[in-house]
Amino acid sequence: MIDTVRLNLVDCEIKRSCPLHVQPAIIDYSTGTSFEESDLFRDNTGRIIRGVKAYLNDDKFNLTINPSFEFIQNDDNHNKIKPKRFHRTSVGEQSEIWDYNYEVEDEVKGIYLSCSLPRLLSDTNLKTLSYDEQKTALNNLQERLKQYGIKTNIYNANLSRLDTFTNITTEFPFYSYADLFSLMECSRMKAVGWGDESFLWKNGNQELMIYDKIKEMKQKKPDVKIRTDRNIMRFENRLLKKRKIESSIKFKTVGELYKNYDDLKHFHKSEIGNKIFKYSFSDIEGLTKDKLESQFVFCKKQFGNKWLDSFFKMEGMKVLLKTGDQDFLFRIVDILDSDKKDFTIRKKKSRLRKLYSEMKFYIGMFENKFKEGRFKTNAELYNELKEKFYKQVA
Secondary structure (H helix, E strand, O other), rough: EEEEEEEEOOOOOOOOOOOEEEEEOOOOOOOEEEEEEEEEEEOOOOOOEOOOHHHHHHOOOOEEEEEOOOOOOOOOOOOOOOOOOEEOOOOOOOEEOOOOOOOOOOOEEEEEEEEEEHHHHHHOOOOOOHHHHHHHHHHHHHHHHHHHHHEHHHHHHHEEEEEEEEEEEEOOOOOHHHHHHHHOOOOEEEEEEOOEEEEEOOOOOEEEEEEEEHHHHHHOOOOOOOOOOOOEEHHHHHEOOOOHHHHOOOOOOOOHHHHHHHHHHHHHHEEHHHOOOOHHHHHHHHHHHHHHHHHHHHHHHHHHHHHHHHHHHHHHHHHHHHHHHHHHHHHHHHHOOOOOOHHHHHHHHHHHHHHHHHHHHHHHOOOOOOOOOOOHEEEEEEEHHHHHHHHHHH
């Protein structure tokens, strides 16, 4: 159920032998001036490492260290000393600047690690891990960090991002459901549709995403070996910030999360259920008719008395936009009208080019209906997804 996590490692010891990459201050080449260099971390020998940030990229995780005040010692008056920042002049002189107003937001300061739990045990994140498998993945991650020279208790880490998901096998390819998803709205979230590949509802703290998982994997890694020909649709709920996680599931650390794992399962089920599967059969039917009526009204405003012919042209153009392009259309003209004169073919292509550009502009987000799944209504497709989702999370 859990995929991507972003963890704030709060009890970390970093050995001097750790192969971290430290990024120094950015230099303005024209003046030789560099800015914003801060204390990053203290290693196990007591040495303070400075720079803009430090990072370690592994094939299973990414670790980043941003400026933090927590490791700095107190001064003689027992006041906490904040990091020093330096300004270097063009002639190489260095002057210290103490800036007591310089702050780093909680969401970015400190040591952060991002990874996908399924990918810790596999080459892909397709499979859902069981509770015990997730614990094994986290233990493996902790051991892997130790091998790099980073000692930490992963279960004490604070949660900064948490993605949960459910996979279902659908009867039809993803694009058959695209028109259905375009009807849906989520409270306090903006809808963003990306063609026939995925749909996203988001705000600054949370994202709900539905997408074609197999297609997404092949796009990221074209050589990936996927042993299935099923249509796999993923429902993903992403809590993007620490505050959102704490307000949603009331837990702060990885250890607290796994002590209350059933609560997380319930939250995932209710969050997608209340936002995505809140509609009834009749609701979807009504939304579909409303959308079709709005398309008719749109065509009437744009094309006047030719609104019905223009509507059918748009629907035909949707098929072309899904399966080919303008060059593909011209090749078909060359083949089917090969018996015509060159002038006639050029004239037809000119008309088609104009029609293609015009219809492509007007279609906007309207999706193709004349593909697999065409004999099922949006309401029937919606019920299929709803039943399969609740069966999967039961």
